[in-house]
Amino acid sequence: MKKTFALILCVLLSVSLVFSTLILSIDDETGSHGDEKTGDSAFIIWGTLDYADETYMGGETERNASRDVCDTIYGFFADAHAYDYYENFWGNDTQPDQVYSNVSYCEENYNFTAIFYKGHSLGAHCDVENCKFGEHWTLYAAGGYEEEYIVDYLIHDRVSSGTHDFVFLWTCGYGSEDKLGEIDENGHSVGMLASWMGTTGLEADGYASPDGSNHCFIGFDVFSIWFSNKTGYADFDYGDFASLFFKYALYEGWTVNDALDAAAEETHWQSSFGDCRLYTGYLMADPYNPGQPAVCYMRVWGDGNLKLLRGEGESG
Amino acid sequence: MSLWTKRLCSALILVAVLAVLFAYLPTVYLAESSDADEVLVFLEEVVSLDISEYNVTQLGTSVTHPDWLDGLAQVTGKYTLESETSRIDVLFKFRNNTLSWCLLRILEGSPHYLNVPSANIRDLATSFLQKYQEYSGDSELEAMMSLLDAVDVTENSTIAVDNLKLTVSVNSFSSCLDWRYTLDGADCGGVDVSFRNGHFYAFGDDRSYYQIITP
Numbered sequence: 001m002k003k004t005f006a007l008i009l010c011v012l013l014s015v016s017l018v019f020s021t022l023i024l025s026i027d028d029e030t031g032s033h034g035d036e037k038t039g040d041s042a043f044i045i046w047g048t049l050d051y052a053d054e055t056y057m058g059g060e061t062e063r064n065a066s067r068d069v070c071d072t073i074y075g076f077f078a079d080a081h082a083y084d085y086y087e088n089f090w091g092n093d094t095q096p097d098q099v100y101s102n103v104s105y106c107e108e109n110y111n112f113t114a115i116f117y118k119g120h121s122l123g124a125h126c127d128v129e130n131c132k133f134g135e136h137w138t139l140y141a142a143g144g145y146e147e148e149y150i151v152d153y154l155i156h157d158r159v160s161s162g163t164h165d166f167v168f169l170w171t172c173g174y175g176s177e178d179k180l181g182e183i184d185e186n187g188h189s190v191g192m193l194a195s196w197m198g199t200t201g202l203e204a205d206g207y208a209s210p211d212g213s214n215h216c217f218i219g220f221d222v223f224s225i226w227f228s229n230k231t232g233y234a235d236f237d238y239g240d241f242a243s244l245f246f247k248y249a250l251y252e253g254w255t256v257n258d259a260l261d262a263a264a265e266e267t268h269w270q271s272s273f274g275d276c277r278l279y280t281g282y283l284m285a286d287p288y289n290p291g292q293p294a295v296c297y298m299r300v301w302g303d304g305n306l307k308l309l310r311g312e313g314e315s316g
Numbered sequence: 317m318s319l320w321t322k323r324l325c326s327a328l329i330l331v332a333v334l335a336v337l338f339a340y341l342p343t344v345y346l347a348e349s350s351d352a353d354e355v356l357v358f359l360e361e362v363v364s365l366d367i368s369e370y371n372v373t374q375l376g377t378s379v380t381h382p383d384w385l386d387g388l389a390q391v392t393g394k395y396t397l398e399s400e401t402s403r404i405d406v407l408f409k410f411r412n413n414t415l416s417w418c419l420l421r422i423l424e425g426s427p428h429y430l431n432v433p434s435a436n437i438r439d440l441a442t443s444f445l446q447k448y449q450e451y452s453g454d455s456e457l458e459a460m461m462s463l464l465d466a467v468d469v470t471e472n473s474t475i476a477v478d479n480l481k482l483t484v485s486v487n488s489f490s491s492c493l494d495w496r497y498t499l500d501g502a503d504c505g506g507v508d509v510s511f512r513n514g515h516f517y518a519f520g521d522d523r524s525y526y527q528i529i530t531p
Binding site (some may be wrong): 050078234235236247249251252253254257258261264265266268270271272274279 | 363375376378384393394405407417419421443485487489490492494496503507510512517518519520526529530
């Protein structure tokens with residue numbers, strides 16, 4: 001009788017273990033991270049292949065670092081199972097028309113879209129009748145300087161529902177106040193923040209004073225730092241900072257501010273983003289004033305409390 | 317209901333309960349880990365936060381072994397502390413079984429303290445080091461306190477005595493003090509703490525693993 005009871009107990013325990021692994025795998029397939037639930041979200045990476053200039057673009061080293069870091073970030077999104085649509089279009093797929101059509105697609109199909117771009121910036125003019133803005137702003141597409149650019153107002157022309165809620169442009173200038181842009185009464189836009197996000201009213205320091213807008217734009221004031229630049233702490237570079245930012249935002253489900261702090265702490269001597277040189281200022285070579293480095297910053301506009309891992313209570 | 321049906325139902329219920337328990341056993345273990353509790357001790361004994369005033373919620377911890385730590389474990393986690401008048405997020409990391417990072421983000425109201433902190437950065441830093449020494453029993457912190465007496469903490473400055481350097485960085489966001497050992501002119505492990513609007517903001521101590529991560 002005791003043997004029979006022991007046998008039944010063993011069978012029950014074995015069956016329980018099998019069911020427990022099933023519970024965990026179902027949990028994993030649905031992308032559950034703790035209390036978070038899958039949202040209808042999209043994440044897109046864009047990036048140029050043009051790093052031809054060694055002095056001001058970083059050359060092949062920076063190009064390879066850009067490719068590798070974008071691959072790593074894409075992998076985090078794939079592992080997180082929290083996004084319905086995620087693509088890494090770094091390289092040849094970063095074509096202006098593809099960017100514009102993808103903006104339309106995400107606006108029409110997803111309540112939340114996050115964007116990461118790695119590359120370069122350039123001024124341009126538009127041929128829109130009665131445009132009063134003068135200079136417009138562009139991003140390098142795959143081919144870079146010699147080819148067609150990704151133009152601010154052509155992005156905005158595809159924005160319909162205003163669901164590009166997180167835009168991180170690792171490129172020069174578009175985090176500075178004078179390049180955030182505006183939208184005129186005809187819906188014609190200038191500047192990357194205004195064009196991608198359809199707003200001009202975000203808090204200037206969304207890290208120190210998150211505005212609760214559920215919109216966050218991260219960009220650089222003056223020149224962006226290269227992924228291949230060392231932070232000075234251990235063997236870390238700024239590519240590590242970028243990938244760790246997304247890792248903490250996705251794997252831990254932390255806010256933009258939390259992820260910035262955790263990534264800064266790991267890769268810098270200081271223990272917060274607010275204390276590290278991305279926030280306090282770093283020097284970069286200035287192509288317009290050779291020999292005179294410029295003080296540059298990473299800027300966080302809007303809501304530093306935004307979460308990239310969408311869960312209950314977060315609206316698009 | 318026959319005896320066999322009753323037994324079958326009981327067995328199925330038992331299987332279901334055990335399956336759920338097995339499935340979530342690791343989570344329960346992590347949620348109650350002593351590492352995470354240590355953060356609350358640090359907040360009370362070093363930051364002088366009155367934890368008893370708060371409803372404390374741990375939002376989970378994760379354990380990783382990042383390449384750069386050469387096999388050492390890194391435990392990462394977050395707490396929220398809430399009372400009727402104050403809401404705080406606390407981020408932390410343990411490396412090499414030591415609390416190596418803690419950041420306190422004040423989201424609403426003013427924190428509940430056991431002792432009201434001074435508004436003076438020097439007093440805040442001195443108090444922090446004294447309490448951190450009591451908490452950790454670390455005699456190296458004596459030298460750091462001595463260095464603090466010899467520097468102006470209201471502006472950017474650096475002072476070095478023997479192989480210990482103190483760097484003070486003041487900006488619109490925070491005041492940061494960084495005590496760091498040097499070897500042949502190169503920075504090594506150390507302790508840093510920053511204060512924002514008169515409150516503790518962030519702390520780091522990489523002395524227990526810095527040698528391991530040096531390239």
